[in-house]
Amino acid sequence: MLVRGLVLAGAIVALLPALPAQAAPKVDCAKVKCLALTFDDGPGPATGTLLSTLEKNKAKATFFLMGKHVDLRPALVKRMAREGHEIGNHTWSHPSLPTLFDEEITQELRATQEAISSLTGRTPRMFRPPYGNTDDRVRELAGDEGMAQVLWTGTTLDWKLRDQKKIKSAVLRLAKRDGVILMHDVVPQTVQVMPSLIKELKKRGYHLVTVSTLLKGRKLTPGTTYP
């Protein structure tokens, strides 16, 4: 009977869906100094290294993924979700959205939503327009797909700098309480400088959180822009 009970308990546990890895107590950004690091255009070849750095430092980040890169590196997308990072939509192929027809914009967003949700079981609630190029039409069409538009408070231009020291000092200069910092995990130097950068940010009192955690319990409304 006992053995049967144990087997049954094991079977029930096996049937439970995998819980998101946010077992750690939630950071309250109303009480502590928070900063959201965000990474666009991935997942790329170095994204696994970045995830290991974040894990080692108990830091959370937000990734705005390109659908065609999701297709290339599905295991990294699953790992992001499993390790408690937030995933947003950065279109399938990175076009400048205001130049497209409505149906093309919707297609870029929807195909990416489907690729991400089929891997993670969760449909992104935020998107970031490539190059930051957007307008009311883009924002509303994304709203129809259930997403808010997330921009940034500071952009590092890491893709142009391509230098660890310069990227680090750009982030430290741009960092501020409740800030949203734009970087790219497809830039190798950004991934390489992250261990020392995170160490310095923590020394300055920052808690590194997802964009949703920055919202202090408020929910992103589809069709709106943040921050």
Ligand code: NI
């Ligand atoms: Ni981009």
